[in-house]
Amino acid sequence: MKTLLRGGSVWQSGSFWNDCPIIWENEKIIAVGDACQGIAVDRVIEANGMRVLPGLVDVHTHGRAGYDFGTATEEQMQEIKLDYARHGVTSVFATLASGTAEEWHRAIALIQACGYDGIHLEGNFLNPAKKGAHAPSLIVSPDASVLERFLEEIHIPCHISAAYELDTDGSFTACALQHGATLGLAHTAATAEQTRLALARGVTSFTHLYNAMPPLHHREGGPVAVAFLGGGYGELIADGMHVCPEMIALAYKCLGADKTVLITDSMEGTGCPDGEYHIAGMPVNLKNGRAVTPDGALAGSTLNLWDGVKNLMKFASVPLEDAIACATVNPARMVGIDASVGSIAVGRRADLLLVDNSLEIDTVVLCGEELKKQ
Secondary structure: OEEEEEOOEEEEOOEEEOOOOEEEEOOEEEEEHHHHOOOOOOEEEEOOOOEEEEOEEEEEEOEEOOEEOOOOOHHHHHHHHHHHHHOOEEEEEEEEOOOOHHHHHHHHHHHHHOOOOEEEEEOOOOOHHHOOOOOHHHOOOOOHHHHHHHHOOOOOOEEEEEOHHHOOOOHHHHHHHHOOOEEEEOOOOOOHHHHHHHHHHOOOEEOOOOOOOOOOOOOOOHHHHHHHHHHOEEEEEOOOOOOOHHHHHHHHHHHOOOOEEEEOOEOOOOOOOOEEEEEOOEEEEEEOOEEEOOOOOEOOEOOOHHHHHHHHHHHHOOOHHHHHHHHOHHHHHHOOOOOOOOOOOOOOEOOEEEEOOOOOEEEEEEOOEEOOOO
16 A cells, blocks of 8 residues: 655754655655655655654653553563554564573564564673673673673674673674674773774673763863764663753764664663663663663653754754754664665665654554554
């Protein structure tokens, strides 16, 4: 079945194009703009002048709506997949924080069964000096043989966040790359020199930049300085808690519109009442949108990615047409799925957002189907 969306201002390559039609057949876009002329369609969706954006891509999120990917059942994973979409996120890299081998093996199988776009392993292989909210008992040094056992089970795109300065012989990195994974430096105490070595070996991004890494210092720039000098993609949690607005603005100015990647790092309490939750083997108290462990460490966020886009616009004076890329095509490129999602183009999945003049999401199209409003 062919569907035509017309009358919208469509975002493509950093610009909005008025009255730009889009046609998709089943789940895939088959024509955009003038190429739509003469194609017979089965149904029409009227955009009524609203902005039409690609569905958002969250490559670093641990869960929401009361569920964590590390412990959720298959039914619960399907529930939160729909909840992501209702909030504008149509592509998700289900992120596993530190856990036991049994928990990870079980979760990997369920994530793949539920049709998620990818898996992000952010746990276990971390620097204990920068553990953040991860349980110390679960943290281990990067070990290629251990990683191999997980990667043999993963048959969808995979991103691995780790403290690569602890991979002294490079075998862990080589194993990850051999399996086609993309790599992010995370929970790290790396020096600038160690960071450059990690990049030379194949690391291409910085996991929740600033957080769980040495601060920018005038005698030792560390990972932050290397990232600012063109080291790769930088993930940012733009909630105003993990990183203050001024530092968000600085990061965007240095990383640029092509390398800034907005993430949520959201935890299971996202969208839920205040109370007690868990992440990475640690209990978490959620109050007024702030999630912390008993020792006061921030434990993920309760941010919706679309709010992160609007916060970036405010914090860094970024226009909408530039901010969109940071939550769509940039993260998709970072993890290697940009041929399928993250932009509005022929061959891409028909994941679309219709946004009104108040920058509120009016309609979500997921895999070619409109989601019902709640």
